[in-house]
Amino acid sequence: MVDEALYHNKLKQDAGVIMLVLGLLYFSETYIVYNILSTLWGEVPALGTIWPIYIVFYLLVIGIETIGCVRVYNSIKEHMFDFEYYD
C-alpha cells in the first residue's frame, strides 16, 4: 500500500529543488547578461546592432529550460504511484 502523504511530501521536495535552481538561474543569468551588456553599452558602437541576438538567445535558454522543468515535474507527478518512486 502506497503512503500517499509521503509521496506528496516527496513530490513537494522535488518541486522545491527545481524551483530553487530555476530561481538561481533567473537571477544569475539576468544579472550577468544585463551587467555585461550595460557596461559595454555606449562604449562599443557595434553592440547597438547585435544586442537583439543576445536577448533572443537569453530568452531561449531561460524559456526552454523552464518549460523542460515543468514537464519533468508533471512527469514525476503522473508516474510516481505507478513506478513507486519514493519507496
Place this chain on the structure above:
Amino acid sequence: MSENSNEPIELVKTLRPYHVWALGVGIVLVGEYMGWNFTVAKGGILGSLFALLVAGTMYVMVSLCASELGSSTKLAGGPYDWARLFVGPGAAAIVGLAVYMEYIALEAADAIVVAWIAQSIFPEIQTFPVTLLVIAALTFMNYRGVVAALNLNFALTFTALIAIIAFFFMNISGLGGTWHPEYLISGAMPNGFIGIFAALQFGPWFYLGIEGAAMCAEECKHPTRAVPLGQQAGMITLLLAAGMTLYVCAGLIPTDVLGVSAYPLYEAATQSGVKLLVAFLAIGTLFTCLASANGTVCDSSRSWFALSRDHFLTPWFSAVHPKYSTPYRAVIFTMPIAIAFAFSGFLDQVITFSITSGLVCYVMIPFSLIRFRKMFPEHTQKVRPFVGPLQPALAYFTIFLAIVIMSTLNWGYSYNLVFGLVFYIVSYFYFSWRYRSIESKHDWGEDLGWPEPAHRR
C-alpha cells in the same frame, strides 16, 4: 543480441537523481575551470557571452532530447543505444565511437592537468607518474563499483561548484576583489563580428559532455524519474556556473591575459587578493579535474560495453563483474587508451577532436529523437514515460545549431574538422555494410517490452 554471451550482463540498479546530476556535472564542470576562456581569445567578452548563450541553448535542447530518450530506453549505451534502436547500425557505431573518443580524450586531459597542479605544488615530482597514478586510481574506483565512484564524484563536484558560487556572490557583494568594467570595454570584441562568430567553436567547453548523465539510466533505481530530474538539474547547474565564471573572470582579469590563461578561475581568485578564495579555487580546480576524469571513465566504459554487447566489438568486453556488477573489462580497457592519449603530446588537437566528436553526437541525438517520435508516436507509460516539450521542433533546431557550431571550427582547426568528419563517415559506411542485418532482427517486445513500431503494424 546479448544472449550469445555466457556471462551475466545485468548491471546493478541503485543510482538516484543526485548520482545522475553528479555524473553529468562532474564530467563537465572542469570546462568552467579551464578551456572556456579560449572564447575570449577569439571573440572577446561579447564573443564569450555569445558562445555561452548559443551553446547553452543547444545543450538545453540536447539534454531534453537525452532525458526523453534515456528515460524511455533505460540502456547503458546512451546516445549509442538511441542511434542503434532508432536510426541504424552505421549511425550507432559512429555515435558509440564518438562518445568513447569524446570522453577518453577528456579523461587524458584531466589527468594531465591534475599532474600539472601536483607539480606546481611539489616542483620536484614529474608529471608522467602522477598522470599514470590518477588514471589507474580512477579506473580502480570504477572497477570496484559505480555507486562508490559516483558518490566520490558527488562530493568532488559539489565542492568545486560551491567554490564558483561562493566566488561569484563574494565578488558581487564586494568581498571577492574589485570588478573592473574597463577590462570588459578594452577587450569587448577584438576581432570584430567574425571573432564573435568564431568564438562559438569553444562554446561547447562550457557544457561538453552533459548528455553523458543519461548514460547511467540502466543502473538507476527509477530511471523515469532520475534521468529527467538529474539531467535538467545538471543542465541548470552548468548554466549557473558558466555565467558566474564568465562574469567574475571578465571583471578580474584583463582579456588579453584571460584568453590564454591555463586556470582562469584560479587566476581570477589570485587577482581578488582573498586568500580564502585562492585556496578554495585551487581545491576546486583539482577536485573538478578528478571528478571529470572519474565521470569519463564511467561513461566511456559504458559506451564500450554497449558496443561490445551488440557485437560491434568482441563480446569479451561485455562481461559484468560477478561481485561488483560493473562492466569491468570495458572499465579496465579505458586505461591503456587514456594513457596513449595522455602521452600523445598533442593534447589541444585531441581535445578539438573531442569537441568534433561531441558535435557529431549533438547531431545524432536529436535525429534519434525525431526517428523515435516517428516510429513510436504514442505517449504511453511503457514507451515514453517522460515526454519532452516542443518536439520535434527543438530537435531540428538543435541539429541546426550543432552544424553551425561545427562549421566555426573551420577558423583554426580545419584539418581536425575534416579528419574527424572523414573518420566518422568511413565508420558509418563500414558498420552499415557489416551490420546491416541487425535492424531487421531487432525484437522490440523482447528487448524493451514495447509494441512494434508504427511502420510495421
